[in-house]
Amino acid sequence: RVSAGQVKYTFSHDAATGEISGSTAVDVQYEDCPDDLAATFKALHPDRADAIDEHLVGDCDRDLFDYLNEEKFLVPGRSKTKYLDIAEDDGWTFVAGEGIRFLPPKIDDEDADAEFRDLIGAGCKNDDGTERPCIVRRYCDSCNRETHRDIYYKRLTPIPPFEQVYFLDLFLNNWASTPANKLGVDFELYSTYEDALAGTNGWTYCNYDDKNVGFPRDCGPTGWAGNNWNSYFSNNASANHHGFYVEKP
Numbered sequence: 001r002v003s004a005g006q007v008k009y010t011f012s013h014d015a016a017t018g019e020i021s022g023s024t025a026v027d028v029q030y031e032d033c034p035d036d037l038a039a040t041f042k043a044l045h046p047d048r049a050d051a052i053d054e055h056l057v058g059d060c061d062r063d064l065f066d067y068l069n070e071e072k073f074l075v076p077g078r079s080k081t082k083y084l085d086i087a088e089d090d091g092w093t094f095v096a097g098e099g100i101r102f103l104p105p106k107i108d109d110e111d112a113d114a115e116f117r118d119l120i121g122a123g124c125k126n127d128d129g130t131e132r133p134c135i136v137r138r139y140c141d142s143c144n145r146e147t148h149r150d151i152y153y154k155r156l157t158p159i160p161p162f163e164q165v166y167f168l169d170l171f172l173n174n175w176a177s178t179p180a181n182k183l184g185v186d187f188e189l190y191s192t193y194e195d196a197l198a199g200t201n202g203w204t205y206c207n208y209d210d211k212n213v214g215f216p217r218d219c220g221p222t223g224w225a226g227n228n229w230n231s232y233f234s235n236n237a238s239a240n241h242h243g244f245y246v247e248k249p
Contacts, residue, residue, distance in 0.1 A: 081149040082141045092137060092245035093119055096172060098230065099241030100141060109166055116168040117159060119246035127197075133159075134247040135196050136171065138215060140228065142241035147221050148228035152196040154188045171215040171244055172232050177208035189219060213237075 008025045033040035038056055042049035083100075086092050095116060096105045106112035124134040133155035143149050159167055160179045170176055180186045183206035190196040190203065206219035212233045218226045230239035 081146055084139060084150075086139060086243065086245055088248070091248045093248055095119065095244045095246055096168070097243030098232065098239075101139070101241060101243035103243065105168060105172065109169070110162055113162050113166055113168045116246070117162075120155060120159070122246075123249045124247055125249070134249065135193070137193070137245040137247065138171070138230070138242055139245065140230070140239045140242035142238050143228045144238045145225055145228050147191055148216075148225065148239070150191065151216060152190040152193055153215075154190065154196050154199075155186070156188065157186045172230070173212055173214045175208050175210070175213060175215050175217045175229065181208070182206075183219065189216065191221060 006027065009022065010025070011020060011022045013020050035043075038052050041052040045051070086094070088094075094101075094103055097103045106115065120133050120136065122134050123131050126132055136153040136155075138151045138153075140149055140151075153171075157180055159165075164179050165176075165181075170181060183189065183203065188196070188199070188202045189206070190201065192201075195201045201221075203219060203221045205221075205223045205225075207217050207224070210217060212231050214230045214232070217229050218224050227237045228239055229237045230242050231237065
């Protein structure tokens, strides 16, 4: 609302030229309307109350959304299974990743593997208080199957020593069945963290042993599911944007 005070008029006469000039000044104050703008206008101008309706649209959210999209300022929506923020505070330690989740492992293979094993063996617990290996998680933004966007690897048997297997590389580049990495015997796979904890709805199919093909090759919830494996040597599959995480105790 605009409030105007007294209007002041000033006139000047130039004796040399005979010209007369004038000016006006007014004290203007801006303040919020006691009600909304439309109600205030109608109260002050009851004789033309409907005039304000031609200039107000009411709820601006839809108009604002349309305008910003026309100007390409907004991204229309966000996938429920892509671009998830995963942080330490969420209970997951970031280990390695590619693409938009880029994080290379340590240069020294033995150091990288030792760190990975320490995270898995950090002492996560079952509901009854017994210790279990911490769960490995792969989150894949670019995987073309919804079932492979989020996978949980639950270890069942002891991990063989580094002299027998570079365990981190088994996930990154060389998904192998030996030593001691068979579905249903040495590990289980799940599509949700809740299922992994409860041991429900586990995956039923896995294959392995294709050089430079990493996790999880063609493993799937109910059968063969190709082209969703990752590799740090090859980009022939769709998992080029992914990250590996380990559950925190």
